[in-house]
Amino acid sequence: MADHAHAADAHAHPNYVKIWGILVALLCVSVAGPFLGHPIVTLITAFGIAVVKAYLVAKHFMHITIEKRFIPYIILTMLVFMLLFFAGTSPDVMKKDGTGWEKPSWKTPAAHAPAAHEGAHH
Amino acid sequence: MTAAARPIATTRSSAGLATGKLAVWWVVGSEIVIFGGLLASYIMYRLAHDEFAQQAAHTNVWIGTFNTLVLLSSSLSAVLAHQAAEHGDGKKAARLLWVTIGGAATFIIVKTFEWTMEITHGFTITSSTFWSFYYTAAGLHALHVIAGGVIMAIVAAAAARNQELHRVELIGIYWHFVDVVWIFLFPLLYIAK
Amino acid sequence: MAHPVEHPGHHDAHPHPEQGWVSKYLFATDHKIIAMQYMFTGMLLALLAGFFAYVFRMQMAFPGMEVPLFGLVTPNRYNVLITNHGAIMVFWVAMPVLIAAFGNFLIPLMIGCDDMVFPRINRLSYQIFFLSAVVLVCSFFVEGGGFGGAWTFYPPLSAKGGYSLTPLGSSLFVLAIALEFVAFLLGGINFITTAMNSRAPGMRLWDLPIVVWMIVVASILFMASVGPLIAGAVMLFFDQQIGTAFFDPDKGGDPILWQHLFWFFGHPEVYVVLFPALGIVAEIITVFSRKKLFAYKTVIYTVLGTGILSFTVWAHHQFVAGIDPRMANIFTITTLLISVPIAEMVFVYIATLYGGSITLTTPMLWALAFLGEFLIGGVTGIFLGASGADIYLHDTYFVLAHFHYTFVPIAIIGTFAGVTFWFPKMFGRMMNGLVGKVHFWITIIAFNVIFIPLFVTGLAGDHRRIYDYTQYPDLAMNHDLRVVATVALVVMLLAQVLFLWNFIYSMFRGANAGKNPWRSNTLEWTADSPPPHGNWPPDALPSCYRGPYEYSHPDRKEDYWPQNAPA
Numbered sequence: 113m114a115d116h117a118h119a120a121d122a123h124a125h126p127n128y129v130k131i132w133g134i135l136v137a138l139l140c141v142s143v144a145g146p147f148l149g150h151p152i153v154t155l156i157t158a159f160g161i162a163v164v165k166a167y168l169v170a171k172h173f174m175h176i177t178i179e180k181r182f183i184p185y186i187i188l189t190m191l192v193f194m195l196l197f198f199a200g201t202s203p204d205v206m207k208k209d210g211t212g213w214e215k216p217s218w219k220t221p222a223a224h225a226p227a228a229h230e231g232a233h234h
Numbered sequence: 235m236t237a238a239a240r241p242i243a244t245t246r247s248s249a250g251l252a253t254g255k256l257a258v259w260w261v262v263g264s265e266i267v268i269f270g271g272l273l274a275s276y277i278m279y280r281l282a283h284d285e286f287a288q289q290a291a292h293t294n295v296w297i298g299t300f301n302t303l304v305l306l307s308s309s310l311s312a313v314l315a316h317q318a319a320e321h322g323d324g325k326k327a328a329r330l331l332w333v334t335i336g337g338a339a340t341f342i343i344v345k346t347f348e349w350t351m352e353i354t355h356g357f358t359i360t361s362s363t364f365w366s367f368y369y370t371a372a373g374l375h376a377l378h379v380i381a382g383g384v385i386m387a388i389v390a391a392a393a394a395r396n397q398e399l400h401r402v403e404l405i406g407i408y409w410h411f412v413d414v415v416w417i418f419l420f421p422l423l424y425i426a427k
Numbered sequence: 428m429a430h431p432v433e434h435p436g437h438h439d440a441h442p443h444p445e446q447g448w449v450s451k452y453l454f455a456t457d458h459k460i461i462a463m464q465y466m467f468t469g470m471l472l473a474l475l476a477g478f479f480a481y482v483f484r485m486q487m488a489f490p491g492m493e494v495p496l497f498g499l500v501t502p503n504r505y506n507v508l509i510t511n512h513g514a515i516m517v518f519w520v521a522m523p524v525l526i527a528a529f530g531n532f533l534i535p536l537m538i539g540c541d542d543m544v545f546p547r548i549n550r551l552s553y554q555i556f557f558l559s560a561v562v563l564v565c566s567f568f569v570e571g572g573g574f575g576g577a578w579t580f581y582p583p584l585s586a587k588g589g590y591s592l593t594p595l596g597s598s599l600f601v602l603a604i605a606l607e608f609v610a611f612l613l614g615g616i617n618f619i620t621t622a623m624n625s626r627a628p629g630m631r632l633w634d635l636p637i638v639v640w641m642i643v644v645a646s647i648l649f650m651a652s653v654g655p656l657i658a659g660a661v662m663l664f665f666d667q668q669i670g671t672a673f674f675d676p677d678k679g680g681d682p683i684l685w686q687h688l689f690w691f692f693g694h695p696e697v698y699v700v701l702f703p704a705l706g707i708v709a710e711i712i713t714v715f716s717r718k719k720l721f722a723y724k725t726v727i728y729t730v731l732g733t734g735i736l737s738f739t740v741w742a743h744h745q746f747v748a749g750i751d752p753r754m755a756n757i758f759t760i761t762t763l764l765i766s767v768p769i770a771e772m773v774f775v776y777i778a779t780l781y782g783g784s785i786t787l788t789t790p791m792l793w794a795l796a797f798l799g800e801f802l803i804g805g806v807t808g809i810f811l812g813a814s815g816a817d818i819y820l821h822d823t824y825f826v827l828a829h830f831h832y833t834f835v836p837i838a839i840i841g842t843f844a845g846v847t848f849w850f851p852k853m854f855g856r857m858m859n860g861l862v863g864k865v866h867f868w869i870t871i872i873a874f875n876v877i878f879i880p881l882f883v884t885g886l887a888g889d890h891r892r893i894y895d896y897t898q899y900p901d902l903a904m905n906h907d908l909r910v911v912a913t914v915a916l917v918v919m920l921l922a923q924v925l926f927l928w929n930f931i932y933s934m935f936r937g938a939n940a941g942k943n944p945w946r947s948n949t950l951e952w953t954a955d956s957p958p959p960h961g962n963w964p965p966d967a968l969p970s971c972y973r974g975p976y977e978y979s980h981p982d983r984k985e986d987y988w989p990q991n992a993p994a
Contacts (some may be wrong), residue, residue, distance in 0.1 A: 200739075201688075204681075204751055207751070214630050
């Protein structure tokens, strides 16, 4: 039964295959990033592109931009809460020592971490 | 159970959108904080443990890339299914949903091989905290892939009979979210080395 | 399982086919029955947790004595009792009764629709909740016994069986809590979606009764805050069972991460339970002062703001855990800030009462008591929110008295307020007013006699989670107060017999309530008492013409103006 509350659905939608093509191209760039050597470049290509891809999927596949306005606000709010969590927790969890304490196992990596076996794959 | 016919409540839309869609977006919101908590924890550990990079070097970026490609493509088939459902073509929507389910199955199968390979090489969930996060995060994601596939099959079965076509879009939204989670998991686990 | 027949949006004139007892009550999809399921389960577990309190307080007052109906309280058993008292009261009493029971019962009725939007998911949520309760109770009977590492289940104590001595019980505890979270996530989606989308024609968001807003905001807060803890619970479970080291400091983990994951949820959680109680109180004080709620929109904005602010205060539970002191500064500021909107809520409620035509019915007594008692809880929180003072007060009985002065008003007073108020609608009969008032006075007086002394003993040095204070001769001067608190608890628990008797007797023999014994405006009072399946005839669902608090309107002869009465 057609949902009349949403006439905007039968809209000029993007060419979904074209969007998919862009996503795949971005994927290739993000995989190539590490081979260029610079860690900063890798960060941008890996995570910057991830953000762009996520936005493309949200906008073109999930149609978040043509939904009711509060939907993207809900999603954004949840993301902000995650940033808040990170901001409040990282000062403790990302430190290896503080006033009167230290995490010894974080300073000297445990010897039990396995080394690669034969056929290191890359 | 027979009396649980759709209540009148479900047919109203005071907020201006269909009930099912509103609910799915709230589900996506709740999942963001679940994965967000897990990934935030992982990022904190990763940035503080220098040796994680050493461990991360052993993930197979080509398998990861292939799986990313599979999920992106399955998102395409999911949104095409939604398009078909919008035009009232239930059979086409069902077919495209089955393609999506095929993508989900491929993802899981590839992951099974990948994990088997890693485990037999000694990288188990207890090998180091990196691997603990690796298996937990990817595992939680994989559970969502499986659940999504199951629900899609149920929706596809009804859609093939031209019933409940609005559900195609709803499971699509969920599926795209699962794809987005992987879009972030992929660089976190495979590229950042 | 038979597939339900698809009905189009409108129902035909036939009512639903007569359901057998099993499918009507045990496998109910009707929101009112599910509400009762949650309410009775919650009340039953409240009795269990209350019994635990009796046992451990007897141990506090008379250490080493064989407690009647229980036996000897060994240190291990003591730990299990206090751990599960806390966990049960928060997760299996406060949440199911205040949110799931009242939310399920009231939301569809107050917005004028026939059920929740997803009745079968509603049923599933109760089933998962019930399962979670079963898992928790099972944990007491497995080898090693129930988990005793505090309701906050910090690792490494909770992660390592070698420390907790309850390897199986610890995992069952985590599992029970995880299941409870899933149940409330499912239920929350139902409440939010129903309230947002299924309102009566003409019912704007500003026409919603406050309690509906409150329960919906609580559900949203819960959903937004529980995610990291669910992730944490999975990590903890793996630490327990598989040997991962997410929280093991010896192997690259960090126990402080758990604390953050827990309290990022734990603090919004207290607002998750507070808001529904505030909502219940709002409904009651407007009805029994025949007066509009003072500043409805301000209340909504305040609640939304408080909800958001509640995500910025969590580490005040960790001031002495070794967190970065600069973060402690920030969290002190945010914590003290959040007391402002809550205080404002109390002022708004007082302003609502001011000048009203007040009737001291039993629900009104409970609502007023809520305000007074919660105020004490709130102001004592200020001392704890300041990191400097908290260094001394943390883990003392001062903290315990503070949170009982907030939680008991929320979970116990709020519940009694709501039950005595909506009992006529739920069961079609009136409760006995005299018994209700006697129950009220004994409970309230006893409650204060339990916890005021505990502020004193806390300040004097009594630490939490100690099973026998006679080991500390320096604290001997507190012992009389400990005994006083215990005696008062026994009195309070015995007084609940009055409530139980009143509840059960009135269900069968109470005076006929009629539709609207309190002469209230909101839509639930236009349905029959109790409402049938579907609440109103399908073609006679109410419409809404005005806000919910049009009491003593100057243009009206009556001192109330139901929402569904055309202009």
